[in-house]
Amino acid sequence: MQQISVSPVFVGRDPELTVLLDALRRAGDGQPQTVLIGGEAGVGKTRLLEEFLRQACHDNVITTVGGCLEVGAEGLPYAPLATALRRLHRGLGAELEAAAAGMEGHLARLMPDFGEADGEPNDEYGRARLFEHTARLFERLGTDRTLVLAVEDLHWSDRSTRELLAYLVRTLHRARVLLVATYRSDDLHRRHPLRPFLAELERLRTVQRTELERFGPVEVAAQLAGILGTAAPDRELVARIHRRSEGNPFFVEELATAFREGCSAGLTDSLRDMLLVRVEALDEQTQRVLRIAAEGGSYVEHALLAAVLDDEEELIASLRAAVGANILRPDTDGDGYRFRHALVREAVSDDLLPGERHRINRRFAAALEADPHLVGSDVRPARLANYWYHAHDPARALPTALEAARAARRRNAFAEQLRMLERALELWDEVSEDVLEGTLRPHDWAETYPPCSCDADRHNAGCARLCLIDVLAEAVVAARRSGDRERGLSLAKRALKLVDETGHPARAAWFRINRARMLGHLRRSGDEEEIAYAHRLVEHLPPSAVQAEVFALGAGSGMLSNPRPELVELAERAVRIAREVGAHAVEQHALMTLSGLRNDLDSDPETAVAQLTAAVEATRRIGAPDVLLRGINNLSSMQRGLGRAEEAAALAREGLESARGNGLQRNIGTILTGNLAEALMDLGRIDEAERVLAECDLIGSTGTHAEFLDRMRGELALLRGDLAGAAALLAQARAANRIGQLQHSVPIARLALRIAVGAGRPLDARAELLAALDEDLRCGYLADLYPLLVDGAAAEADSRGLPEADPGRAAVLARIASTAAALTPTVPLHHGWARLLEAELARAEGADTPEHWAGAVATLRPTGLPYPLAVALLRAGEAEVLAGRRESAVELLREARELASARSDARLRAEVDALAGRAGLAVAADRPLPAAAVPAGESLGLTPRERDVLRLLARGCTNRQIAEELYISPKTASVHVSNILGKLAVAGRGEAAALAHRLRLFPEDLSPVGR
Known part of the structure; x- marks a missing residue:
């Protein structure tokens, strides 16, 4: 088939x-x-x-x-x-x-x-x-x-x-x-x-x-989704096919077919034949030059080709023919050539006989060793290592691979460093020990990685021989920094089998905490167990950088899962030990954790901000890019939580730029992107946030913090009024948030609640709220908890009078109030959310007054954040309408609509328009309304009879009960209900009833005593 x-x-x-x-x-x-x-x-x-x-x-x-x-x-x-x-x-x-x-x-x-x-x-x-x-x-x-x-x-x-x-x-x-x-x-x-x-x-x-340009990673992912018939193709597969196809859609299709046929490693025969058609049309000498150039690399210098080939005139003639046939192209940035497409080079290389390939690579290696200036100094180590490796000369390939790994690390090219270290591990058993003499220098040790006690003297003096465990340690760090944490876990597991934890507990603890960090980033269980194991290994050892890092990591992990006072003492201990042994990066890492804990646990966030800022500045001076990015990321989150979205966005942008420049984009770029998008959404810059998320290259990021970006995309879909899209992204975010950290689980629960409200499912919204409140929310995350509580109270207020939602409402409202009572607002934003919550709780009981909403508006206005202010303005306008003060209502609703429009909040804008329509208020130039109030539901296109049916439907009446009340047949009642569902664009009776209550189409039905 x-x-x-x-x-x-x-x-x-x-x-x-x-x-x-x-x-x-x-x-x-x-x-x-x-x-x-x-x-x-x-x-x-x-x-x-x-x-x-x-x-x-x-x-x-x-x-x-x-x-x-x-x-x-x-x-x-x-x-x-x-x-x-x-x-x-x-x-x-x-x-x-x-x-x-x-x-x-x-x-x-x-x-x-x-x-x-x-x-x-x-x-x-x-x-x-x-x-x-x-x-x-x-x-x-x-x-x-x-x-x-x-x-x-x-x-x-x-x-x-x-x-x-x-x-x-x-x-x-x-x-x-x-x-x-x-x-x-x-x-x-x-x-x-x-x-x-x-x-x-x-x-x-x-x-x-x-x-037409070639496709980028996002387009390739969409193309593969269509070809493979899946909504979200494997990111690693997308990355591999994008890299090999270089974005050519036809090659993407062919490689996808090869993948389905089980030929994921190489090219199918049909594709290889198509790629070689132009090559085989050339004369034999030009084909020979192309075969040699294919082994030279993705870019090959003219001088290097001339050194490998004897006759330069013949070389120039062949190169001219290859360029004329559009197989090679002169490189615009240097004196060399590139294949017009990487797959053509791959096909030419694959067509070589094994011995032929070894011989060509040996000639390249010999030429480069004879004259190192034939290629640039930045690429020389990697090129030489590749040539010796493909020449099948392990004795020369292993030392050059190690040297290339060192050079890659100096350039912060961690993915390349990992590739070279893995090549060294592959060749390790093929090389005699004397080859490794002099391959280790003091600066080669990975981060806080400790030498064996028996090797201490050799390490201090400059060890003469590198050990396998040392290479594994370097590879673990390179894998973690490059974002390839799956590979890092495997390497650390291999190393732990070689380490005698009784004789070298610090070394074993070092590998344990690296496993813990990667498990945490991958959202897998087991990280806390690894940290506890490492803690036991180093608890009673003399002070060391490893011991400080174990304690700092334990405090940091606890801060994310459950901030508590005892973690402050652990972080302070890590700071003291790191300072004592001179582990400056670990010291700043621990200070960052300490400031985060104090922000969560103390009532003085300004001190926490100052401490974290100082740690970030100190880290800039010592040159630890991954620690610096952690600090910038945390400071961005902290500032946003305090309502300073502009500062948060600026920090996130700085972090993303630094991550790109330091080769760490796959490491921490995802969460920095999420921080930036979230801050921009707080500021109402929705289009900009959407662009940031669209530009984020998640390809090959191993899914780290994918729940964050999925949740942000769900928020955007909800703003645009795409409930189905928001629900799908919510499901993805929940699936990725396996561990359930509060920094992700609380906002995810809030998104779920709002989707349920938008779909007219008040009981589902209530269930989402209660499930979130069942978590341990004793401290921290006020910027996320207050909005959750406000939305929960608003959902209860919107469904007041709905028969199925009334039972249990009092208990839910009491639960919300008790949770809020345990929170201590510390900055204007928190106080604004607290006033908004107070007003929503009153509305849920039918007891809110214009003064409630005026207080919330006055407290939120100085924050400069459009969303909570727009909600407060809407409710304040509604209260003014009910109080008969139409002019002030118009001003409030007009401002609410402008804020909702600026942040593309389709649902909030529709709610403003519906309220204005019912009250007969002209709040927008594009929606003129008569001075007289519009009858309830008329602005939604309902006939008088349909409004009567909707009133009874909202009371929970069945079709038969509606028919008896209105003296019509059950069949006619059913037809009216169907028409109502279509006009309101809702899926069922429950959604229609919830919408009627939320829009207050029949306010006289909400309470027998009115307001």
Whole structure:
């Protein structure tokens, strides 16, 4: 059974599609247009054209396509025009014949279906007449509709076809015609005849030229999702296919097929054959140069190639041929060459015989060792290590791999460092011990990694030989820093099997805490057990950097799961020990934890901010980038929690920039991205937050903090009114938050509550709230707890009077109040949320007053944060309406609507509009309303009878009860209920009832005594 490798989902290309659709619109207005679409083979030109033609094909547009054929140096004369006209004839029949009336003899030269060609001579005048009659035919066809003529593979076109197309472009001035042509840009060598043709057309005002770029990781992920039929393809698979395909959509499809066929490591035979077609068309000497260049690397210097090959003149001739065939391209940044696509290089390399490959790499290695200046100093260690490795010379490959790992670490290239260290581990058993002499220097030790006690003297003096356990330690740190924590766990497990924890407890503890850190980042259980084990190993040892780090990590882990006073003492102990032994990075790490604990546990957050800021500044001076980023991240979170979203956003941006510059983006970039997006959302800059999340490259990030970004995307979907999308992202966030840290679980619970409210499920909203309150919320996270409590109280207030929600409400409100009573607001934002909560609790009992809401507005306004203020303004406006103060209500609701619109809060804006509609208040220029109040429900499009039915439905009546009350049949009641559900855009009776209560469509039903 044949499997489809083409993605059924059209991916990306929105800007290019917009260009085509805009050109179609202008052509429809009588302004003929031409769009030229270029791109390399496989980049998606045909797919874009197909999608455009599908969208363009409606009653007032007719489309036709013709393709140029590759026959010899140039294609068949007029082939694409003949094909296009033939397709038009099949579609239009007599209409096309009528348009060609009187010109059949001329047009027969293009399409024999028109009959016999006239007997005029085939001179230059006959050619001109053919061109003129073709233009006239298209003008006639474009009289009552828009004609789209698409020509594919223009790089194979013949001169006559190009000249006819140029004539049409220049002479069709008023016809409703759009010409679209595609061509392969990688086929256009310097002397290709299409080059001057394109340059000539591009000067015309009606011609647009666009080049299709390769896909980025996000588009590749979407393409793979369509091909594989899964909503979220494995991130590692996406990363691997994006890296190998370099974003070429055709190669993505072929590699996806190879993956499904179990050929994930290499290329399928069919793909390899396609990639080698151009190579095999070249002469043997050029093919030999390409085979050597393929082993030289993704970029190979001309001088290095010349050193490997003997005859430079022959080399230049071969390189010129390879560049002319668009297989190699000169590099713009240096004196060397690159394969136009990495997969071509891979195919050429794979086609080598084993011995041939070893010999070529040995020649590269020997040439580079003889003259190190043939390549740049920054890439020399890695290149030399690669050449010796592929030359199958372990004695030279292992030392050069270790040296390349050191060089990569100096450049903060941790992924490359890990790759080289793993190569050293692979070769370890193949090399004799004397090869390792002199490979260890004092600075080679990984972070706080301790030497064996028996090796202490050798370490201090400069050890003569490196041990396997030392390489494993370096590899563990490189894996953690590069974000490859799965591999780091495996390496640490291997190392622990080699360590005698009785003889070397500190060394065993070091590997334990590294495992703990990676388990924590991966949201897996077991990290606390690893920390406790390490604590027992070092508890009674003399002070050391490892002991300080164990204590600091224990305090930090506890801060995330359950901040408590005893952790402060542990963090202070870690600070003292680190300071005593001179472990400066560990000292600052412990101070950062200490400031976080004090922020959570004390009532003086300013002191905590000052301490954390000081630790960040001290870390800048000592040069520990991963510790610095942890501090910046924590300071950003702390500032946001205190209501300082601008400061939080600035810090998160700084952290992201530093992470990119230090090779740590995969390590901590995800959570910094989440911090930035969250701060921007607090500030109401929703579009900017959406861009930040869209730009975040999660590809290959091993899912660390994926729950954070999934939750943020869910928040955005909810703001946009996409309940289904928000619910799907909520499910993803919950699945990723396996450990359930409060910093994630509380906001996730709040999102779930708000989704349930938006879907009209008040009991589900209540369940979400109670489940969250069952967690240990004794301290910390006020910035998350207060909003959760406010939303929970608001949900209870919105459902007041709903029969199924009334039982148990008093107990829930008491639970909310008791939880709030245990919180101590310390900054204006916390006080504002507390006042808002007080007002919502009163509203839930029908006892709120304008003064409640005015107090909340006054407290929240100085914070500058739009969301809680907009909610307070809405409720204050509602209270003013009920109090009969319409003018003040208009001002309050207008401001609430402006804030909701600025932050793209569709639900809140709709609630403002619904309230204004019921009260007859004009709060927006685009929604004028009469001065008189609009009857309840009329603003939602309900008829008077439907409003009567909805009133009873909101009271919990069945269809039969509604029928009896209104003296109608149950069937008629059912029809009215169905109409109501459709007009309110809700899924069921419960949602409709909840919406009626939330919008207060029938306020007299909420309480027998009113307000």
